[in-house]
Amino acid sequence: xxxxxxxxxxxxxxxxxxxxxxxxxxxxxxxxxxxxxxxxxxxxxxxxxxxxxxxxxxxxxxxxxxxxxxxxxxxxxxxxxxxxxxxxxxxxxxxxxxxxxxxxxxxxxxxxxxxxxxxxxxxxx
Amino acid sequence: xxxxxxxxxxxxxxxxxxxxxxxxxxxxxxxxxxxxxxxxxxxxxxxxxxxxxxxxxxxxxxxxxxxxxxxxxxxxxxxxxxxxxxxxxxxxxxxxxxxxxxxxxxx
Numbered sequence: 216x217x218x219x220x221x222x223x224x225x226x227x228x229x230x231x232x233x234x235x236x237x238x239x240x241x242x243x244x245x246x247x248x249x250x251x252x253x254x255x256x257x258x259x260x261x262x263x264x265x266x267x268x269x270x271x272x273x274x275x276x277x278x279x280x281x282x283x284x285x286x287x288x289x290x291x292x293x294x295x296x297x298x299x300x301x302x303x304x305x306x307x308x309x310x311x312x313x314x315x316x317x318x319x320x321x322x323x324x325x326x327x328x329x330x331x332x333x334x335x336x337x338x339x340x
Numbered sequence: 341x342x343x344x345x346x347x348x349x350x351x352x353x354x355x356x357x358x359x360x361x362x363x364x365x366x367x368x369x370x371x372x373x374x375x376x377x378x379x380x381x382x383x384x385x386x387x388x389x390x391x392x393x394x395x396x397x398x399x400x401x402x403x404x405x406x407x408x409x410x411x412x413x414x415x416x417x418x419x420x421x422x423x424x425x426x427x428x429x430x431x432x433x434x435x436x437x438x439x440x441x442x443x444x445x446x447x
Contacts, residue, residue: 252384259440259442262436262437262438274435274436277436315389315395322431322436323437326374326386326389327374328386330383330384332382333383
């Protein structure tokens with residue numbers, strides 16, 4: 216079964232750091248670019264970050280640039296999001312998501328077809 | 341950044357109705373528009389990619405089309421399980437990719 220499972224969310228104080236993980240199974244992880252997408256409470260979907268299959272290309276939305284770092288370990292079939300200097304505006308459910316087609320170098324031209332169940336990040340004192 | 345203006349923001353309908361949801365792009369985005377269904381507590385599910393291609397396993401009552409800068413998701417005959425929030429997403433060129441604000445489809 217093709218599956219993504221996120222972990223690492225939790226309650227964190229403003230200014231703190233958190234590392235999210237996403238474990239992939241059931242498909243050739245190293246062939247696919249991956250994304251992180253979040254949804255704040257009561258809000259819509261917001262793309263956060265992208266990493267190509269070989270890690271050669273990464274992109275970030277402006278609000279997290281310089282604070283978040285996306286990475287992957289193809290040998291471990293895992294995707295990560297290191298989040299630093301967290302603020303209340305980062306409170307959201309974070310999803311990892313697979314690009315619909317393999318070997319893509321642009322972000323989701325044909326969408327994202329496999330998603331994890333999400334992990335909740337709450338930034339509050 | 342490319343804006344996707346999605347309308348309506350909410351929609352009341354009944355089982356069996358035909359409904360349409362529209363997104364207008366703020367600039368040319370070619371055919372890189374995708375549609376998702378989102379239910380509370382669940383992950384988004386891609387329905388349509390590349391304007392009109394039906395994702396595998398998605399019922400044929402869902403369809404997508406384009407007219408100029410307007411992109412439309414149509415559900416031909418609403419089923420009870422279709423009541424959810426729907427999002428368009430553009431994936432043209434340089435990031436960021438952007439989603440529409442969503443359409444809440446309710447009874």
